[in-house]
Amino acid sequence: MSYNSVSNTYTILPSCPSTLNIKTGCVDFTSTGYYCIDDNANLYYFRFAGSQWRFITNTFFNQWGTNVTATLAAHSSGDIAIDGIGNLWFLCSDQNTYGLYRFAGALPTMAVASLTIMQRIAPTTATPTGNTFAGIAFNPTGQIFLSQHGDDRLYRLNNNYSLTLMGTFSTSGVGTDLTSCNYPMTVLAASWKSFTVESKGNEYALLSWSVVNETNKGYFIEYSTDAENWKTVGFVESNGHELGQGKYSYTSNIGSAGKQYYRIRQVGLDDQVSYSEVKFIEINMNSLVSIGPNPTKGSFQVNNTMNLFQKIFVHDVAGKMLLESKLNKGMNTFNLASYPRGAYLVSMKSENGQSHYQKIIKE
Numbered sequence: 001m002s003y004n005s006v007s008n009t010y011t012i013l014p015s016c017p018s019t020l021n022i023k024t025g026c027v028d029f030t031s032t033g034y035y036c037i038d039d040n041a042n043l044y045y046f047r048f049a050g051s052q053w054r055f056i057t058n059t060f061f062n063q064w065g066t067n068v069t070a071t072l073a074a075h076s077s078g079d080i081a082i083d084g085i086g087n088l089w090f091l092c093s094d095q096n097t098y099g100l101y102r103f104a105g106a107l108p109t110m111a112v113a114s115l116t117i118m119q120r121i122a123p124t125t126a127t128p129t130g131n132t133f134a135g136i137a138f139n140p141t142g143q144i145f146l147s148q149h150g151d152d153r154l155y156r157l158n159n160n161y162s163l164t165l166m167g168t169f170s171t172s173g174v175g176t177d178l179t180s181c182n183y184p185m186t187v188l189a190a191s192w193k194s195f196t197v198e199s200k201g202n203e204y205a206l207l208s209w210s211v212v213n214e215t216n217k218g219y220f221i222e223y224s225t226d227a228e229n230w231k232t233v234g235f236v237e238s239n240g241h242e243l244g245q246g247k248y249s250y251t252s253n254i255g256s257a258g259k260q261y262y263r264i265r266q267v268g269l270d271d272q273v274s275y276s277e278v279k280f281i282e283i284n285m286n287s288l289v290s291i292g293p294n295p296t297k298g299s300f301q302v303n304n305t306m307n308l309f310q311k312i313f314v315h316d317v318a319g320k321m322l323l324e325s326k327l328n329k330g331m332n333t334f335n336l337a338s339y340p341r342g343a344y345l346v347s348m349k350s351e352n353g354q355s356h357y358q359k360i361i362k363e
Contacts, residue, residue: 056108060116121161152173154168204252297362313349
């Protein structure tokens with residue numbers, strides 16, 4: 001049903017094409033349409049002009065490229081809400097666990113093959129009291145509130161995504177849904193326009209980002225090797241482009257091989273926090289350290305290009321250590337001339353516990 005405030009009339013909308021239970025729904029940011037999700041995580045859009053339903057997608061990937069469609073569908077309860085800049089937030093829940101995802105605006109209004117959604121709370125997070133979350137809404141200042149079905153508890157979601165219990169509704173059953181009665185216009189300290197990360201010679205990661213409507217203190221650069229555990233590696237102060245577009249960059253040293261994840265945490269003047277998307281680069285170990293010649297007739301060299309490793313060990317096939325030495329940055333030379341022909345295991349260790357192993361053949 002929709003309500004026209006000008007004519008003071010209600011209109012019954014055509015039924016959604018889905019034959020399944022519609023467990024979540026909300027009006028879009030511009031009040032021109034309605035989004036809803038059924039029990040199988042099919043996303044639909046209803047366009048008020050023309051009174052037309054459109055199927056959008058039923059395939060969702062998180063920011064790490066994992067298909068989470070089945071995870072969304074497995075949670076039988078939840079809710080959706082749209083914030084003050086057009087992002088759709090999807091709360092999925094069952095009695096034991098819940099999760100929170102963000103669909104970045106602008107939201108599609110026509111069918112797409114898939115959508116990438118940002119996980120903000122892992123869907124394996126335990127519910128506080130063994131009751132499902134069934135409502136999500138924003139207050140006018142952009143704070144997120146969640147309500148539970150069963151005990152009608154109301155929680156505020158903090159900036160670090162922890163929960164604060166606000167109280168219990170006096171009327172039973174009202175925790176089964178929440179509605180944002182006022183679109184929040186301060187959900188983010190600034191609106192993200194772009195964010196990229198690129199490798200520079202496998203030595204540095206160059207982060208570049210731009211924002212609009214900037215009213216914040218600055219940007220913390222966060223780094224991770226698993227996209228779960230984050231540490232702050234730098235800070236860039238805001239230039240204060242409140243009415244225009246602010247452009248920023250930051251260079252971070254690359255300290256290991258494999259995937260390097262980065263995100264930006266921006267802090268508003270009111271200390272509100274928001275995050276960029278997660279981006280990553282992948283560094284091949286061979287670009288950071290190399291061993292040769294292999295096979296060797298006696299000596300071999302280790303090119304420790306980035307000074308990633310500080311110790312080297314050589315063992316024979318029986319596991320006996322034959323050599324232990326310090327590794328310096330750049331080219332290091334070692335000799336196996338006094339050892340018989342055969343295979344040897346070279347292992348290198350870094351100060352932070354990273355290891356690299358390679359077999360070398362003595363001819």
